[in-house]
Amino acid sequence: MFTRTIRLSIIFLLVTLIAAxxxxxxxxxxxxPSPMPxxxxxxxxxxxxxxxxxxxxxxxxxxxxxxALYVKDITIPDNTQLKAGExxxxxxQLRNTGTCIWNVRYALVFVGGEQMGxxxxxxxxxxxxxxxxxxxxxxxxxxxxGAYTGLFELRNPKGRALEIGSVTSIWVKITVxxxxxxLPSAATTVPSTSVSGATAIPGRVCKPDQNIETVAQxxxxxxxxxxxxxxxxxxxxxxxxxxxQGHSDDMACNNFVGHTGSDGxxxxxxxxxxxxAASYSEEVIFASGTPQDAFNxxxxxKAHRDAILNPRAMDVGIGYSYLPGTAYGSYYxxxxxxx
Numbered sequence: 636m637f638t639r640t641i642r643l644s645i646i647f648l649l650v651t652l653i654a655a656x657x658x659x660x661x662x663x664x665x666x667x668p669s670p671m672p673x674x675x676x677x678x679x680x681x682x683x684x685x686x687x688x689x690x691x692x693x694x695x696x697x698x699x700x701x702x703a704l705y706v707k708d709i710t711i712p713d714n715t716q717l718k719a720g721e722x723x724x725x726x727x728q729l730r731n732t733g734t735c736i737w738n739v740r741y742a743l744v745f746v747g748g749e750q751m752g753x754x755x756x757x758x759x760x761x762x763x764x765x766x767x768x769x770x771x772x773x774x775x776x777x778x779x780x781g782a783y784t785g786l787f788e789l790r791n792p793k794g795r796a797l798e799i800g801s802v803t804s805i806w807v808k809i810t811v812x813x814x815x816x817x818l819p820s821a822a823t824t825v826p827s828t829s830v831s832g833a834t835a836i837p838g839r840v841c842k843p844d845q846n847i848e849t850v851a852q853x854x855x856x857x858x859x860x861x862x863x864x865x866x867x868x869x870x871x872x873x874x875x876x877x878x879x880q881g882h883s884d885d886m887a888c889n890n891f892v893g894h895t896g897s898d899g900x901x902x903x904x905x906x907x908x909x910x911x912a913a914s915y916s917e918e919v920i921f922a923s924g925t926p927q928d929a930f931n932x933x934x935x936x937k938a939h940r941d942a943i944l945n946p947r948a949m950d951v952g953i954g955y956s957y958l959p960g961t962a963y964g965s966y967y968x969x970x971x972x973x974x
Contacts, residue, residue: 699735701791703799704871705847706730709769713808713846717776725807726771729789729799737762740792743770746804749783751775759789772807780812798873800953805847841888843956843966845880850953852926853967857943857951860934864944869971874911875952879968881905882920883954886966892922906972911950916972917942922963929967942971949973 709726717723731737741759751774762768777783786804789797799805858868882896882905889897896905902918919939921929933939942948948971956966 695740695792696735700733701735701795701797702733702873703789703797704730704732705799705805705851706767707851708848710771711807711809713806713848714782714810715808716810719776719778719780719811721776722773723776723809724771724773726769727805728767728769729805730767731762731764733797734764735791736764737768742790743772744788744790745785746788747786748806749777749785751777751783751785751807751809753785753787774807776809776811782808782810784808800847800850800871800873800876841884841958843884843887843958846955846957849926849955850876853930853953853955853969854951856926856930857969860930860943866944866946867949869948869951872911872950872952872972874909875906875950875970875972876954877952878902878905878909878911879918879952879954879970880956881909881954882918883956883966883968886920886922886968887956887958887961890961892920892963892966894918894920902970906970909952911972912974913972914974915947916970917945917948918971919943919969921967923965925965926967945971947973 706728709728711723711725737759738761739758743757743759745753745755753772753774757770757772759770760768772787774785785807787806788804789799791797796804854869854871861868882902885896885898886892891897894902900908903913903916906913906916919933919942921932933943950972952970952972954966954968954970957964958966
């Protein structure tokens with residue numbers, strides 16, 4: 636009996652174990668795990684405080700002189716015709732003829748006339764003495780037809796205008812639509828002798844137009860002729876140029892052509908009044924036409940040719956004035972001299 640009971644217990648245990656291993660057995664309830672919370676990758680941004688990089692301006696220069704020389708127009712020569720509202724870029728080429736280095740403390744400054752959208756100031760790039768700099772401004776032609784002029788100066792760190800040859804301004808001159816050109820066409824040539832019987836222009840302040848490009852062309856023609864004759868080139872003098880420009884203005888405003896000024900002055904008196912201490916001075920003049928017309932007249936006349944090719948001449952001043960309504964329109968003066 637006891638043995639039978641033990642046998643039945645063993646059988647029951649085996650049956651239970653077999654049932655537990657049966658894959659068809661009813662699954663037992665299980666605990667469903669709680670879902671993991673959703674996560675996203677994040678990045679940590681390190682923020683640094685903003686800092687300003689200091690702009691170091693060049694040191695203001697002392698014990699040096701400022702001056703400039705106009706070389707040529709790179710773009711938009713005088714009286715270029717443009718469409719109303721047309722955008723354009725004016726570029727001048729100038730040479731640093733002083734002893735100071737041009738840098739960002741120097742600027743091209745709009746000073747008068749038609750602004751045409753130009754920046755009031757345009758800093759210059761570094762330009763050592765003797766070097767050439769191209770200076771550009773972005774402009775927009777006015778909306779109405781007409782002739783327009785914008786005036787600009789080169790100014791040093793003290794705000795003083797640099798002398799550019801015989802003037803202190805450079806300019807942009809354009810015509811819009813049917814605007815009338817400010818420069819005359821070549822006209823009858825007039826020898827450099829006095830022309831009498833003309834009268835001054837009454838009733839208004841006389842301010843003839845000047846043209847740096849015309850002056851530069853004439854200087855090139857004169858020095859080319861001297862180079863062909865194996866002579867030293869002429870150096871442009873601000874004082875001689877002031878005297879020459881004054882006489883060209885005088886001739887234009889008083890409508891005459893002659894070596895004696897309307898106030899009775901001589902070439903020697905005008906040169907002396909400019910502050911140039913001359914041991915030798917000489918003048919040639921011309922009325923109407925182009926720089927080439929003036930040069931052709933002079934070089935083909937012995938007295939004028941001798942003045943251009945005089946070995947004594949070291950410095951030169953050139954004046955050009957244009958005034959519509961006068962007998963000749965254009966008036967040229969060239970002063971040759973040596974200290």
